[in-house]
Amino acid sequence: MRAAIVGVGLIGGSVGLALRARSGCSRVVGVGRSPDALEAALRRGALDEAATDLAAGLRGADLVVLAAPVRACIGLLPAVAAAVGPDAVITDVASTKAEIVAAAPPGPAFVGGHPLAGSERSGIEAASADLFEGATWVLTPGGATATWAVERVAALAAGLGARPVVMDAATHDRRVAAVSHLPQAVAVALAAAVPVEALPLAARGFRDTTRLADSSPEVWNDVFATNRDNVVAMIAAMEDVLGELRAAIAGGDEAAVAAIFVRAAARR
Amino acid sequence: MRAAIVGVGLIGGSVGLALRARSGCSRVVGVGRSPDALEAALRRGALDEAATDLAAGLRGADLVVLAAPVRACIGLLPAVAAAVGPDAVITDVASTKAEIVAAAPPGPAFVGGHPLAGSERSGIEAASADLFEGATWVLTPGGATATWAVERVAALAAGLGARPVVMDAATHDRRVAAVSHLPQAVAVALAAAVPVEALPLAARGFRDTTRLADSSPEVWNDVFATNRDNVVAMIAAMEDVLGELRAAIAGGDEAAVAAIFVRAAARR
Numbered sequence: 001m002r003a004a005i006v007g008v009g010l011i012g013g014s015v016g017l018a019l020r021a022r023s024g025c026s027r028v029v030g031v032g033r034s035p036d037a038l039e040a041a042l043r044r045g046a047l048d049e050a051a052t053d054l055a056a057g058l059r060g061a062d063l064v065v066l067a068a069p070v071r072a073c074i075g076l077l078p079a080v081a082a083a084v085g086p087d088a089v090i091t092d093v094a095s096t097k098a099e100i101v102a103a104a105p106p107g108p109a110f111v112g113g114h115p116l117a118g119s120e121r122s123g124i125e126a127a128s129a130d131l132f133e134g135a136t137w138v139l140t141p142g143g144a145t146a147t148w149a150v151e152r153v154a155a156l157a158a159g160l161g162a163r164p165v166v167m168d169a170a171t172h173d174r175r176v177a178a179v180s181h182l183p184q185a186v187a188v189a190l191a192a193a194v195p196v197e198a199l200p201l202a203a204r205g206f207r208d209t210t211r212l213a214d215s216s217p218e219v220w221n222d223v224f225a226t227n228r229d230n231v232v233a234m235i236a237a238m239e240d241v242l243g244e245l246r247a248a249i250a251g252g253d254e255a256a257v258a259a260i261f262v263r264a265a266a267r268r
Numbered sequence: 269m270r271a272a273i274v275g276v277g278l279i280g281g282s283v284g285l286a287l288r289a290r291s292g293c294s295r296v297v298g299v300g301r302s303p304d305a306l307e308a309a310l311r312r313g314a315l316d317e318a319a320t321d322l323a324a325g326l327r328g329a330d331l332v333v334l335a336a337p338v339r340a341c342i343g344l345l346p347a348v349a350a351a352v353g354p355d356a357v358i359t360d361v362a363s364t365k366a367e368i369v370a371a372a373p374p375g376p377a378f379v380g381g382h383p384l385a386g387s388e389r390s391g392i393e394a395a396s397a398d399l400f401e402g403a404t405w406v407l408t409p410g411g412a413t414a415t416w417a418v419e420r421v422a423a424l425a426a427g428l429g430a431r432p433v434v435m436d437a438a439t440h441d442r443r444v445a446a447v448s449h450l451p452q453a454v455a456v457a458l459a460a461a462v463p464v465e466a467l468p469l470a471a472r473g474f475r476d477t478t479r480l481a482d483s484s485p486e487v488w489n490d491v492f493a494t495n496r497d498n499v500v501a502m503i504a505a506m507e508d509v510l511g512e513l514r515a516a517i518a519g520g521d522e523a524a525v526a527a528i529f530v531r532a533a534a535r536r
Contacts, residue, residue, distance in 0.1 A: 136471075174466070178461075189532070191532035192535070196535065198444075209477055213535075218526075242506060245503065246504060249500055264456040264459035267478070
């Protein structure tokens with residue numbers, strides 16, 4: 001199998017490292033705009049070869065993994081579809097799925113994908129062949145997607161140590177809004193809400209709860225923009241629970257405070 | 269030096285373990301209501317001896333460390349003051365300081381204390397002699413507290429590997445509301461806000477951001493009740509930032525989203 005990876009950052013680079021280290025993939029080609037990033041990915045052993053020209057990099061690929069930011073992937077889809085043969089499967093690794101599935105070229109070959117693995121770090125330096133070990137990898141085929149295409153992406157995910165799970169794109173986006181996009185928004189809002197003069201007293205609780213706030217706003221604007229309604233609804237739900245907890249504390253209603261703790265612990 | 273520890277849970281047990289392992293303390297007596305908890309603390313090596321009777325356990329102590337929940341400590345203060353001699357220093361390790369400092373018996377011997385170390389776990393099983401290594405240990409003397417008393421507690425903190433910092437109780441309580449009590453409230457509200465059906469897609473971001481939600485509501489009702497105004501104000505501030513972020517996402521204002529990320533990253 002010949003694989004092409006478009007975008008060689010944390011996720012794309014990790015796919016390359018894992019494909020070369022753990023799967024029977026014969027050739028991994030990296031495609032990107034930055035020769036420096038491609039050079040770094042080659043040096044790290046994530047790629048067999050690199051190309052800055054999309055059509056050249058994709059020529060002869062059996063599997064194309066789009067690992068650029070989601071809106072960039074959506075913009076690239078027509079050119080990617082034009083560059084590969086009819087038997088090539090195209091997938092992506094972006095955090096939101098409904099918009100890219102809706103934008104996919106007609107035909108059997110596109111399968112949306114989202115490995116639930118990542119880091120607040122970014123770039124090829126943070127990439128790892130083990131990033132997907134034990135992770136859930138959601139696959140979101142569209143209405144026209146062929147079973148053989150889904151199976152090829154499921155085999156990719158399983159070969160990289162992940163557990164492939166098929167789900168429709170809308171369900172995926174609603175659920176990750178809750179367990180991924182909301183924690184990101186909360187971590188950022190929490191860090192931004194804390195007065196600077198209090199920081200010398202910060203300990204592990206603050207550090208863990210705000211760890212995600214180190215993530216890049218560019219990546220997250222992409223996610224929020226392509227999952228807007230779900231994210232806005234989840235932030236509003238979080239504001240409601242915070243308001244409920246605040247009122248219970250302000251009113252000295254310790255049973256109500258305890259009830260919210262019990263609800264929270266049941267999710268852990 | 270002879271030390272008595274009232275309450276042998278996570279913090280009291282760790283003080284005992286650390287005093288016996290690292291300091292020149294000649295004798296560590298544990299005082300508690302539960303013979304089982306005292307027996308477990310003896311078995312773990314956190315104590316030289318144990319007492320269920322407060323006056324008996326405190327007899328001859330040079331240093332008393334109150335490590336029960338804060339409202340229990342406040343209730344015990346008169347009996348503790350009556351049980352020890354005039355040269356004994358009394359301190360505590362509770363998360364809030366203004367109420368206990370205000371309730372302290374008149375005289376030079378009480379020094380409020382708060383080691384900024386802990387865990388979402390509780391009980392003697394989670395105790396560790398290294399818990400305070402590298403931590404800040406805030407000391408909040410009252411108006412009548414003697415310098416020699418502050419110095420004795422500072423020496424305790426330093427002997428256990430922590431960095432003692434003197435601060436007035438009101439400033440302490442305002443700052444920990446921001447960096448400790450707010451993250452706790454946020455972690456609990458976040459976990460409680462997430463729909464159960466989304467949990468199978470939860471990954472490391474959700475787990476880290478909600479780790480504090482495993483903490484005990486009993487402990488936290490104590491903290492919230494004794495730092496109510498500061499905690500309520502910080503939760504309201506968090507709701508404001510979340511509302512600001514939600515509006516920026518809803519309106520597609522990516523510069524405003526990025527500005528909140530930048531403010532957040534500056535606190536990390």
